C-alpha cells in the first residue's frame with residue numbers, strides 16, 4: 009500500500025476543493041477518478057495542473073475494469089467517494105442517472121475495493137479506509153421545532169437524490185458489517201464556496217443577479233438549510249479520515265441555519281455594494297416561483313459528535329465564508345461563463361420555464 013489516496017468525483021464542486029487543498033498542502037498523491045459529467049470540470053483543477061501528486065483519470069466509478077486496474081497500479085491507502093449526481097431538481101426530472109451512479113456505481117466501486125482490501129496484509133487492512141461522502145438530506149425533513157439531525161436519526165429520504173444517497177450509504181454500512189471493511193461515512197449539510205455549479209441556490213443567485221435575470225425562489229422562501237463553507241467540509245473529511253472510528257458516521261455542519269429568503273437577501277445586499285447607488289437593489293429581481301415537488305422544509309445538523317470526539321470545528325462563519333464566495337465569483341466570471349454556456353442553458357429552460365411566477 010502506498011501513501012496515495014483515490015478520490016472519485018474530484019472534478020466536481022466539493023471534490024475539486026478537496027483535491028486542490030490536499031495536493032497544495034503536500035499531503036501526498038491523489039488519483040482522481042471522474043467521469044466529467046456536466047458537473048465535472050477540469051478547469052477546477054487548473055491550479056494543480058502539472059503537479060505530479062495529481063493523477064487525473066476520466067472514468068466512471070461503475071467501470072469495474074478501470075477501477076480494478078487503478079487499485080492494482082496505485083495501491084491507495086484510502087478511497088474517498090465524492091462521485092455522485094447531486095442536484096435534487098435534476099433527480100426529480102430524471103432519476104435514472106441518480107440510481108445508476110449513486111447506487112449501482114457505488115456498488116460496483118465497492119465490489120472492486122473488496123478483493124483489493126482482502127489482498128492486503130493484516131496491518132495494511134487495518135490502516136486502509138473507505139470514506140463515503142454523504143449528505144444530511146438522507147435524514148429527511150424537519151419541522152421548525154424538531155431537534156437537529158443526529159447520527160442516530162433514522163434515514164427518511166424524500167427525493168430521488170436523497171434516496172439514492174441513502175441506498176449507497178446503506179451499502180457502505182453493509183460492507184463494514186458483513187465483510188469487516190474499514191468504512192467511514194460523513195453526512196454534511198449544504199456547502200457553498202468556489203467552483204459551485206450555478207444550478208444550486210447560492211451560485212445561481214449570484215449569476216442571475218449579475219446578469220439582470222430573475223432570482224427564483226421556490227415556494228415562499230421559508231425552507232431552511234444549514235450552510236457550511238466548502239473548505240470546512242474538506243477539513244472535516246480530512247479529520248474523519250485521520251481520526252474517525254471505523255464503522256462510524258459523522259455529521260458535519262456549520263450551526264448556521266438560514267431560510268432561503270435570508271440567504272438570497274444577504275447575497276443581494278452584498279452585491280448591491282458593488283453597484284452604482286442609483287441602480288436600485290438586486291432584491292427587486294426576486295421572483296417567487298412554483299415550489300419544488302416534495303420540497304424538504306428544514307435541514308439542521310447537530311455536529312456535536314465530530315466536535316467532541318474528533319475536535320473538528322469550522323474555521324469560517326457564514327459571514328466570512330459568503331464574503332470569500334462572492335469575491336471568488338466576482339473575480340472568476342470567466343469560469344462562470346464557461347460553465348453556463350451550452351448544456352446549462354437547456355437545463356435552465358427545463359427547470360424554470362415550466363415554473364409559474366406566484
Ligand code: NAD
Nearest residue numbers: 017019020021022043044045047048068069092094198199
Ligand atoms: P457535483 O455534482 O458538483 O460533482 C460531482 C462530481 O462527480 C462531478 O465531477 C461529476 O463529473 C462526477 N461524477 C458523476 N457521476 C460520476 C460517475 N458515474 N463516475 C465518476 N464520476 C462521476 O457534486 P458536489 O456538490 O461536489 O458533491 C460531492 C459529493 O458530496 C456528493 O456525493 C454529494 O452527495 C455530497 N454532498 C454534497 C453537498 C453539497 O452541498 N453540494 C452536501 C453534502 C454532501
Ligand code: TYD
Nearest residue numbers: 096198207208209210224225226231233268
Ligand atoms: P439547492 O442549492 O438545490 O440545494 P438542496 O436542495 O440540496 O438543499 O437548494 C437550496 C434551497 O434553495 C432549497 O430549499 C431549494 C431552494 N432553491 C430555490 O428557492 N430556488 C432555486 O432556483 C434553487 C436552485 C433552489
